[in-house]
Amino acid sequence: MAERASAGGEVVHNRIAMLRAERRISRRDLAEALDVHYQTVGYLERGEYSPSLHLALRIAEYFEVPLEVVFSLREFPRLGT
Amino acid sequence: MAETVIAVRDLRMRYGSRDVLDGVDLEVRRGEVITLLGPNGAGKTTTIEILEGFRERSGGDVRVLGEDPARASEEWRAGIGIVLQSWRDHRRWRVRELLAHLGEYYAPYGTAERPRPRDVDELIDRVGLTDSADQMLMRLSGGQRRRLDVAIGIVGRPELLFLDEPTAGFDPEARRDFHDLVHGLVDLEDTTVVLTTHDLAEAEKLADRILVLAGGRIVADGSADALTRQVRARAEVRWSRDGQRFVHAADDATAFVRSLFVQHGDEIADLEVRRASLEDTYMQLVHQHETGSSPDPGSGFARPADVAGTGGEATR
Numbered sequence: 001m002a003e004r005a006s007a008g009g010e011v012v013h014n015r016i017a018m019l020r021a022e023r024r025i026s027r028r029d030l031a032e033a034l035d036v037h038y039q040t041v042g043y044l045e046r047g048e049y050s051p052s053l054h055l056a057l058r059i060a061e062y063f064e065v066p067l068e069v070v071f072s073l074r075e076f077p078r079l080g081t
Numbered sequence: 082m083a084e085t086v087i088a089v090r091d092l093r094m095r096y097g098s099r100d101v102l103d104g105v106d107l108e109v110r111r112g113e114v115i116t117l118l119g120p121n122g123a124g125k126t127t128t129i130e131i132l133e134g135f136r137e138r139s140g141g142d143v144r145v146l147g148e149d150p151a152r153a154s155e156e157w158r159a160g161i162g163i164v165l166q167s168w169r170d171h172r173r174w175r176v177r178e179l180l181a182h183l184g185e186y187y188a189p190y191g192t193a194e195r196p197r198p199r200d201v202d203e204l205i206d207r208v209g210l211t212d213s214a215d216q217m218l219m220r221l222s223g224g225q226r227r228r229l230d231v232a233i234g235i236v237g238r239p240e241l242l243f244l245d246e247p248t249a250g251f252d253p254e255a256r257r258d259f260h261d262l263v264h265g266l267v268d269l270e271d272t273t274v275v276l277t278t279h280d281l282a283e284a285e286k287l288a289d290r291i292l293v294l295a296g297g298r299i300v301a302d303g304s305a306d307a308l309t310r311q312v313r314a315r316a317e318v319r320w321s322r323d324g325q326r327f328v329h330a331a332d333d334a335t336a337f338v339r340s341l342f343v344q345h346g347d348e349i350a351d352l353e354v355r356r357a358s359l360e361d362t363y364m365q366l367v368h369q370h371e372t373g374s375s376p377d378p379g380s381g382f383a384r385p386a387d388v389a390g391t392g393g394e395a396t397r
Binding site for chain 1: 327
């Protein structure tokens with residue numbers, strides 16, 4: 001679960017890393033499927049970069065989940081205890 | 082059009098029942114730097130050895146400096162410089178001694194245009210071995226040994242220089258020195274260079290033209306830039322707005338950036354457009370070859386096999 005608070009920017013939380021780990025997809029596989037650089041997946045997962053709306057939709061489509069499962073304005077609840 | 086130095090048509094090499102080279106065509110012009118890329122076992126070294134006259138081919142036409150390397154003269158050989166993958170002999174010779182000795186063989190073939198051999202001390206300085214000139218070869222470090230290999234390759238002031246993985250074992254500074262040396266040979270002495278490497282950054286820096294050898298054929302031929310354009314359409318665009326960083330993968334990066342500015346104007350900062358690297362391109366070319374799929378410039382990088390379990394073509 002990643003978040004970032006930037007100077008004046010809005011915070012977008014995402015669960016890309018969790019979805020990727022759960023489905024045993026490597027960073028490289030995701031990068032190739034999205035046509036972004038390998039390091040960019042890390043930037044996205046850590047929230048250092050936000051995806052464009054189009055890229056966000058493609059990420060959700062790749063994982064076959066609705067957009068709000070991957071991205072949220074509020075912090076995702078922790079799973080488990 | 083510059084003079085053709087190497088002309089190869091339908092080159093074939095068969096070991097037993099296995100075709101290592103299966104119809105290679107290539108042409109190299111004077112003063113060009115050509116890099117031969119390809120996976121291990123693709124036939125790079127075999128190709129170079131045939132061009133050097135060290136290996137009999139199974140079929141095809143080969144012309145190097147106007148002659149067939151399989152039947153070429155000593156004089157022809159004097160015009161060729163070779164840096165092999167590894168040298169381990171002459172352990173007790175000293176650097177200056179060995180270069181002077183090898184250089185003598187070239188003396189009968191010197192011309193006003195190409196005095197042979199080179200001045201040995203100048204050569205030693207040029208490859209950065211001045212401090213080791215009187216060292217025995219067995220005392221040289223791996224990097225120094227490689228510098229000496231390069232010196233041996235150019236002591237006869239060759240018209241055509243073959244380099245087989247020349248910078249394996251070089252640190253970044255030695256690598257930079259070597260690149261400067263090759264540029265000097267090409268720019269100042271009109272040398273033609275054919276090299277193999279696994280270092281794609283090196284291929285990009287040195288080569289006028291890159292040839293990719295896979296499955297016994299040339300599957301791509303062009304500058305690093307041309308190859309990159311050939312396989313990949315999507316580029317990554319990054320920017321920041323209001324302190325937030327964004328990333329997008331665009332089919333048409335220019336159009337996307339234009340629309341970004343129309344929408345946000347002066348708010349856009351830190352704009353970056355990153356196209357596929359030569360490494361991305363190379364991996365895709367080799368992968369296409371291995372899977373037998375035809376080049377599909379629009380397909381980006383998703384491999385159907387890789388995404389099959391995770392939503393198939395959902396990303397397209």
